[in-house]
Amino acid sequence: xxxxxxYLFVSAALFCIGLYGALARRNAVAILMGIEMxxxxxxxxxxxxxxxINPDAALTGQAFAVFVITLAAAEVAVGLALIIAVYxxxxxxxxxxxxxxxx
Amino acid sequence: MEFVLFILFAGMTLTGAILxxxxxxxxRAVLAMILGFVGLAGLYLLLExxxxxxxxxxxxxGAVAILVLFAVMLTQRVxxxxxxxxxxxxxxxxxxxxxxxxxxxxxxxPLKWPSLPExxxxxxxxxxxxxxxxxxxxxxxxxxxxxxxLLGAIILARE
Numbered sequence: 361x362x363x364x365x366x367y368l369f370v371s372a373a374l375f376c377i378g379l380y381g382a383l384a385r386r387n388a389v390a391i392l393m394g395i396e397m398x399x400x401x402x403x404x405x406x407x408x409x410x411x412x413i414n415p416d417a418a419l420t421g422q423a424f425a426v427f428v429i430t431l432a433a434a435e436v437a438v439g440l441a442l443i444i445a446v447y448x449x450x451x452x453x454x455x456x457x458x459x460x461x462x463x
Numbered sequence: 464m465e466f467v468l469f470i471l472f473a474g475m476t477l478t479g480a481i482l483x484x485x486x487x488x489x490x491r492a493v494l495a496m497i498l499g500f501v502g503l504a505g506l507y508l509l510l511e512x513x514x515x516x517x518x519x520x521x522x523x524x525g526a527v528a529i530l531v532l533f534a535v536m537l538t539q540r541v542x543x544x545x546x547x548x549x550x551x552x553x554x555x556x557x558x559x560x561x562x563x564x565x566x567x568x569x570x571x572x573p574l575k576w577p578s579l580p581e582x583x584x585x586x587x588x589x590x591x592x593x594x595x596x597x598x599x600x601x602x603x604x605x606x607x608x609x610x611x612x613l614l615g616a617i618i619l620a621r622e
Contacts, residue, residue: 362469362509364576369568370473370506374480374499376564381484383556384549389534390489393496396527397480400503403515411510415580419590423598425515426590429522430605434612436527440534441619453538456550 367408375401388443388453392436399432469509475502487548489535497528514587 374397381394403425410421447453450460479499486492500523507516594602 361579362466363578365571365574366469366473367506367510368571368576370476372564372567372571373477376560376567377477377480377484379563380556380560383559384484384553386548386550387489389531389538390484390492390548393483393492393531396523396531397483397496397499400500400523404503404506407507407510407512407515411512412577412579415511417589418597419593422512422515422590423593425512426518426594427598427601427605429515429518430609433522433527434608436530437616438612438619440530441616443534444537444620447538 364412371401371404472502472505
């Protein structure tokens with residue numbers, strides 16, 4: 361039997377890997393992938409806590425997870441559209457080179 | 464048996480995630496991300512959230528990963544393959560991520576968590592009733608968010 365701490369460990373590791381990807385990468389698409397990993401870690405936490413703490417018919421954790429996945433899909437669509445718009449205008453997706461508004 | 468499956472899926476997820484941030488070729492990084500998403504779907508199955516495992520595969524593997532792959536192919540410049548993929552603060556980011564992981568582990572590891580309850584009542588029917596019952600307003604708001612995201616993505620990416 362798997363203890364809840366096992367799922368929490370996987371979720372924390374996943375979140376921190378995604379955080380590193382979002383902080384360290386230069387390519388905007390890779391940054392977006394890191395953010396997706398962090399959202400997935402949050403969803404895993406929601407489902408693990410629902411199953412272990414309160415597995416009633418209200419399915420609170422699963423309902424929250426559905427909404428998080430919906431918002432993640434919307435976020436990735438808008439984010440990639442923004443990246444493509446930036447690529448059209450500036451001819452780069454490296455975030456270090458997108459410094460038009462830097463003082 | 465369940466523990467073996469947990470180790471298998473958790474290893475798959477973490478391997479995919481680590482390869483995603485480590486690989487230099489972005490197309491390969493997306494493929495590693497798909498591996499991580501499939502491992503997560505397995506973890507959801509172990510947690511008896513079958514519907515979420517199905518939509519994890521449908522939305523993340525089927526839609527998000529393909530969208531990211533298209534974005535990689537549309538924006539990939541034919542440039543120097545030896546150009547650095549990480550910025551010059553990568554070591555700082557690594558320190559922050561490692562420190563955050565240490566902090567999270569230090570918080571949840573000493574706590575006494577309840578053991579697994581016997582049965583759950585996770586059915587798709589139940590989830591559907593919740594979504595049109597108590598969660599009806601967030602459900603409608605999510606549909607509006609999806610519509611606005613759709614229109615915004617089309618307008619932003621248009622020539």
